[in-house]
Amino acid sequence: MPCAVEPHATQMRTRRGQSLALASDGDPTYIVRSGVLMLEISLPGAERQIAALFFPGDMLRASFAPPRSKASLLAASAGEVWRLRASMLDTLAAREPAVRGYVDRVLANRIALQALHATTLGQFDCEQKLATHLVEIALRAGAWQPAGAVSFDLPLSRKDIAHYLGLNPDTLSRVISRFKAKGLIKQFDRMRTLIPNFAALAACTPAASALIDLTGARQVPVPLEATA
Amino acid sequence: MPCAVEPHATQMRTRRGQSLALASDGDPTYIVRSGVLMLEISLPGAERQIAALFFPGDMLRASFAPPRSKASLLAASAGEVWRLRASMLDTLAAREPAVRGYVDRVLANRIALQALHATTLGQFDCEQKLATHLVEIALRAGAWQPAGAVSFDLPLSRKDIAHYLGLNPDTLSRVISRFKAKGLIKQFDRMRTLIPNFAALAACTPAASALIDLTGARQVPVPLEATA
DNA sequence: CGATGCCTTGAGTTTGATCAATGTAGGTGG
DNA sequence: CCACCTACATTGATCAAACTCAAGGCATCG
Numbered sequence: 001m002p003c004a005v006e007p008h009a010t011q012m013r014t015r016r017g018q019s020l021a022l023a024s025d026g027d028p029t030y031i032v033r034s035g036v037l038m039l040e041i042s043l044p045g046a047e048r049q050i051a052a053l054f055f056p057g058d059m060l061r062a063s064f065a066p067p068r069s070k071a072s073l074l075a076a077s078a079g080e081v082w083r084l085r086a087s088m089l090d091t092l093a094a095r096e097p098a099v100r101g102y103v104d105r106v107l108a109n110r111i112a113l114q115a116l117h118a119t120t121l122g123q124f125d126c127e128q129k130l131a132t133h134l135v136e137i138a139l140r141a142g143a144w145q146p147a148g149a150v151s152f153d154l155p156l157s158r159k160d161i162a163h164y165l166g167l168n169p170d171t172l173s174r175v176i177s178r179f180k181a182k183g184l185i186k187q188f189d190r191m192r193t194l195i196p197n198f199a200a201l202a203a204c205t206p207a208a209s210a211l212i213d214l215t216g217a218r219q220v221p222v223p224l225e226a227t228a
Numbered sequence: 229m230p231c232a233v234e235p236h237a238t239q240m241r242t243r244r245g246q247s248l249a250l251a252s253d254g255d256p257t258y259i260v261r262s263g264v265l266m267l268e269i270s271l272p273g274a275e276r277q278i279a280a281l282f283f284p285g286d287m288l289r290a291s292f293a294p295p296r297s298k299a300s301l302l303a304a305s306a307g308e309v310w311r312l313r314a315s316m317l318d319t320l321a322a323r324e325p326a327v328r329g330y331v332d333r334v335l336a337n338r339i340a341l342q343a344l345h346a347t348t349l350g351q352f353d354c355e356q357k358l359a360t361h362l363v364e365i366a367l368r369a370g371a372w373q374p375a376g377a378v379s380f381d382l383p384l385s386r387k388d389i390a391h392y393l394g395l396n397p398d399t400l401s402r403v404i405s406r407f408k409a410k411g412l413i414k415q416f417d418r419m420r421t422l423i424p425n426f427a428a429l430a431a432c433t434p435a436a437s438a439l440i441d442l443t444g445a446r447q448v449p450v451p452l453e454a455t456a
Numbered sequence: 457c458g459a460t461g462c463c464t465t466g467a468g469t470t471t472g473a474t475c476a477a478t479g480t481a482g483g484t485g486g
Numbered sequence: 487c488c489a490c491c492t493a494c495a496t497t498g499a500t501c502a503a504a505c506t507c508a509a510g511g512c513a514t515c516g
Contacts, residue, residue, distance in 0.1 A: 041344065043435055046434040049350045049351050051346040052346070061336065064339040068441050111339060115293065118280070173464055174504095177464075190463075386495060397495085405496070
């Protein structure tokens, strides 16, 4: 999206589990090109929480993370990111309306997504939480297929998904098994996943339509009301 | 903070429970002067969630809320807000570096706070959740007193606090009673609250030091390590 | 081949939700 | 002033959803 940014950014390849610097000087700023980044918060005496996921097109700067406390930015999967200093992005934004618009849009979207995620964490039961996550991934990284099916690679490990959803990994594993038994998802291996009927899955979470709105809903093959 | 904004804003007084428009034209933008605003998300078939609280000095625009889905902005207590159109704020930000800096700072802070709140919702037990909320209020709206005490009015009703913390109102009531029994808080009536020993309360939540960092920690009378 | 990391599954326990009853403050009208 | 109503808060008894702990499966890698 922000083509004016490219010449000023450092290209980086990430590997699964790699940690990206948040604390270094110049308030580092990242734009995700492919793969998924996780913002991890580990507070003393509490389990870690994956506070946010960043998909291709998303931007984040170090000042988005709580300072001093143990926040870290991890690559969930292999991918590519652009890195630049915040001051450079600010300069570009002041000069180029397209960059300014991109930054503003991405920020507003992030806050809205976080509000939704707070609802997921605060109110949903474990099945709704998993359905929400699957819908989110399908919308951001899914390959749409005929008849309302979607396929994708789960970018996060079971443990990471659990910590993103505020669940215990054991519990999450059980919920996934239940979803498989109900035919809501099919798995070919740990990662490779197929949702045979997106609408049926979306019907499992109250957040589906809000997520569709927020992700720009590139394509949802079948209107939600049709099936499910 | 943003004095250049004042002449372009509409002054509004809020009453407890009042709803502020999010959907009207021009992407309405609010700056809180006094009192507290709540961003409420009510998804079909789920309990409502208070996704975020906005204290004096905070800013939010309608685009921060998930669109179409039922988000609303409510005044938790009587207060005063400035209202202006987003396009006006953007114009001012482009002209005045002070406004630009204010907007950027407030946004980054909001995202960091939301990350912390996600951790609170996802990992903390009910006592840690309440302690976190009390620390947050003490830092944002408390009157500091000698010997590490803080007093304030709880701006939210029990039900609102519960929905902010992802708890059941009954459960919250029990936790508050436990805190009173332990001497962590004293209440003179429903709202008026005193924390005799801030450090002891802060020791109940893993998020205390991160919150202190994020709120700018105007004054924390006694370093946390001293007591508790 | 064993070692390791990740995931799954069962048995038992606990935390917090639910339901229902009771208490309290503030407001209204007789 | 009292009776009454309503909204909000507290508290107890019961229950279930999710956590914990432990055992076992299944890949990958040296």
